[in-house]
Amino acid sequence: MKINLTNKVILLTGASTGIGRELVKKLANENANLAILSRRKELLDDLINQINPSSKIISYKCDVRDFNEVQSVYNQVKSDLGEIDIAILNSGVSYRMSESNFEIDKAREIFETNFFGVVNFVHLLKEDFIKRKAGMIVGVSSLADTRGFPGSGFYCASKSALTIFLESLRVELKKHNISVITVRPGFVRTPMTDKNEFYMPLLMEPEKAAEIILDGIKKNKRVIEFPFLLSLMVKILKILPNGIFEYFASQKPKPR
Ligand SMILES: NC(=O)c1ccc[n+]([C@@H]2O[C@H](COP(=O)([O-])OP(=O)(O)OC[C@H]3O[C@@H](n4cnc5c(N)ncnc54)[C@H](OP(=O)(O)O)[C@@H]3O)[C@@H](O)[C@H]2O)c1
Numbered sequence: 001m002k003i004n005l006t007n008k009v010i011l012l013t014g015a016s017t018g019i020g021r022e023l024v025k026k027l028a029n030e031n032a033n034l035a036i037l038s039r040r041k042e043l044l045d046d047l048i049n050q051i052n053p054s055s056k057i058i059s060y061k062c063d064v065r066d067f068n069e070v071q072s073v074y075n076q077v078k079s080d081l082g083e084i085d086i087a088i089l090n091s092g093v094s095y096r097m098s099e100s101n102f103e104i105d106k107a108r109e110i111f112e113t114n115f116f117g118v119v120n121f122v123h124l125l126k127e128d129f130i131k132r133k134a135g136m137i138v139g140v141s142s143l144a145d146t147r148g149f150p151g152s153g154f155y156c157a158s159k160s161a162l163t164i165f166l167e168s169l170r171v172e173l174k175k176h177n178i179s180v181i182t183v184r185p186g187f188v189r190t191p192m193t194d195k196n197e198f199y200m201p202l203l204m205e206p207e208k209a210a211e212i213i214l215d216g217i218k219k220n221k222r223v224i225e226f227p228f229l230l231s232l233m234v235k236i237l238k239i240l241p242n243g244i245f246e247y248f249a250s251q252k253p254k255p256r
Pocket of ligand 1: 013014015016017018019020037038039040041043062063064065090091092093094113140141142143184185186187188189190191192193
């Protein structure tokens with residue numbers, strides 16, 4: 001049976017561009033009440049004006065790396081919209097770096113956003129959800145969690161950490177009737193991938209990605225991974241012996 005999202009209170013991070021932005025449009029069509037978060041609040045407000053929603057959508061400026069800010073926005077959301085039913089933790093950053101342009105600040109930013117940016121919310125959500133014996137946490141990871149792809153080591157490591165954390169959380173929270181969903185997209189056309197100079201196989205439009213994620217949430221799937229062919233390919237990559245993986249991974253990527 002599919003979950004009905006009408007009047008549900010949904011908190012969504014990383015809503016200003018890309019996949020998050022498309023998710024806002026789709027969730028608004030479901031008449032869910034939305035708290036949409038990102039650092040660039042002006043982009044969130046433009047989006048709300050474009051949608052002209054019939055349900056409540058409120059924007060909040062929030063840097064997911066800053067726990068104090070996360071806590072105060074979280075409390076504000078509850079006082080504006082009531083208890084949160086679903087949290088979609090989607091904020092993320094990616095910088096391509098390798099041995100020649102390694103930047104420690106960017107490496108930390110990747111982990112602070114992609115991993116601890118989720119943990120900051122989970123810390124608050126789990127208390128409320130356990131008390132209410134209900135709730136859903138959706139973490140947006142990536143198919144890049146599979147192995148260490150050259151040029152994306154920090155990003156892959158952050159998403160791998162996130163996927164593993166969500167897996168353990170799913171087991172821990174199940175007895176409290178709380179669902180934990182891991183989203184593992186392949187390549188999606190967004191500002192994050194627009195800067196990539198290499199060929200991205202099976203590149204998907206963000207509208208389609210949002211549609212698949214929404215459908216998976218309604219079906220309460222454990223893991224939402226797409227596109228099918230790429231998720232199959234990374235399953236094979238995962239079990240390749242290290243030497244064979246290194247051979248393929250060290251080939252020069254095809255230009256875009
Ligand atoms: N595009 C892909 O191919 C792909 C594939 C797999 C997984 N993903 C994942 O999907 C998620 C969405 O990415 P996207 O492709 O839609 O990229 P995007 O268009 O660059 O969106 C990233 C979002 O994260 C927000 N964000 C970044 N740093 C933040 C911070 N410190 N605090 C709060 N919000 C922050 C950005 O908003 P502000 O800058 O306004 O704060 C923006 O809304 C990410 O987790 C990404 O890793 C993407």
